[in-house]
Amino acid sequence: MDFDTGSSDFWVFSTLLPSSESAGHTLYNASASKHSSLESGETWSINYGDGSGASGVIYSDRVVLAGVTATSQAVEAATSVSSAFTSDTQNDGLVGLAFDGLNTASPSKVPTFFQTVQKSLFEPVFASALRHNAAGTYDFGWIDPSKYTGKITYTPVSNSSGYWEITANGYAVGSGATVSESLTSIVDTGTTLIYMPDDLLNAYYSQVNGSSDSSDAGGWIFPCDATLPDISFEIGSKEFTVPGSYINYSPYTDDTCYGGMQSSDGFPFNVLGDVFIKSQYIVWAPTVPQMGFAAPSRWTKILLAADGVVVVDDEEGYGSLM
Structure with missing residues (x-):
């Protein structure tokens, strides 16, 4: 999932997509979840600044993300995605973390993931510790x-x-x-x-x-x-x-x-x-x-070379001793 502070839709690749658009992706199957229910009449359609887009229908379901549980989250199940998303097999959807004014659900806007979980968090915040040329982290509910x-x-x-x-x-x-x-x-x-x-x-x-x-x-x-x-x-x-x-x-x-x-x-x-x-x-x-x-x-990364020599790689980044 792509964490996106520039949009407000929580959407996923789903089994409702044609195989030509879903190949290589992990798919959300609402019928396989005992917590899911279709939000009758609700649809969504989003277009991003790079020309990509997606659209579909909306379910309510239980979502667990990094140990944080949204008991009744609006999950936007894609029925159509653009070629840019289809070809990006490292990404199976987006977690929109902007404010709800950008949410594209119709006829009624639906809560973002953060809106759903914020009252259950220790602090109503999230934090990003992204890194240059390395994996980063997001923390929900604490600094x-x-x-x-x-x-x-x-x-x-x-x-x-x-x-x-x-x-x-x-x-x-x-x-x-x-x-x-x-x-x-x-x-x-x-x-x-x-x-x-x-x-x-x-x-x-x-x-x-x-x-x-x-x-x-x-x-x-x-x-x-x-x-x-x-x-x-x-x-x-x-x-x-x-x-x-x-x-x-x-x-x-x-x-x-x-x-x-x-x-x-x-x-x-x-x-x-x-x-x-x-x-x-x-x-x-x-x-x-x-x-x-x-x-x-x-952060400091200590590498043990094959000849037993210890190499210390000191980089700008996040975390503790690795």
């Missing part, structure tokens, strides 16, 4: 002190649009001075990259030798061996830094790479996607609503 350092800085969230919308007060490139600029942005685990205004991108990529805004690539590219500066966003009274190495998102050609920060021109908002989220420990508190940000803990 894990082993996964961050220092204090958590909280900032208000506007949920009027249904998204986790915050305002950064400015940015700094590398060790440069902070540029004051109001950057209203959504924080979205369902978006991979950071999308920001062109003035910020020009300021950033002007410090990357050989970079260019390529129409063929559809965004900023640069030599793969280029040194990338950090980018920091001022949120509340603190600056939160994305290491420059995170901005090297993926190869584009043999010797050029595609940037992990691109233009938000044409978007209804700026987006702090996974490239940013992986650089922070984040507390999501929907009942306030607010978000908290803290520097992630470091």
Whole structure:
């Protein structure tokens, strides 16, 4: 399941799909659950920013996720999914963690997973500890002190649009001075990259030798061996830094790479996607609503080589001794 703070539907691949759309996926079978019941007349249909989508009918069922139980959760069973979802056999559905205003159920909206379980949690929060090039974690109902350092800085969230919308007060490139600029942005685990205004991108990529805004690539590219500066966003009274190495998102050609920060021109908002989220420990508190940000803990991985030599791999990330 894809945990998505940019949508509000809990939907799954189901046995109601044609085999051409469900091959390779684990399927939800409502008839095999003694807790399921069809929500008569309720349907759903969602379209995502990348053009993918899904639709279907709705059941009420018991859902257990990471030890957290929703005794009567609205489960949106897909009867149709787009080709992008069909081909992604690592993903059997989405857990929408945005606010309920984005829920697509009709004629009546249905509660999100978090709405269903929040009263049973020790604290009405969830936290993300995602990592760069490694598996991360989500915690429901508590804040894990082993996964961050220092204090958590909280900032208000506007949920009027249904998204986790915050305002950064400015940015700094590398060790440069902070540029004051109001950057209203959504924080979205369902978006991979950071999308920001062109003035910020020009300021950033002007410090990357050989970079260019390529129409063929559809965004900023640069030599793969280029040194990338950090980018920091001022949120509340603190600056939160994305290491420059995170901005090297993926190869584009043999010797050029595609940037992990691109233009938000044409978007209804700026987006702090996974490239940013992986650089922070984040507390999501929907009942306030607010978000908290803290520097992630470091973790140390001790590897025992075949010749008996101990190798210590110290990386930015989360967790304890591995």
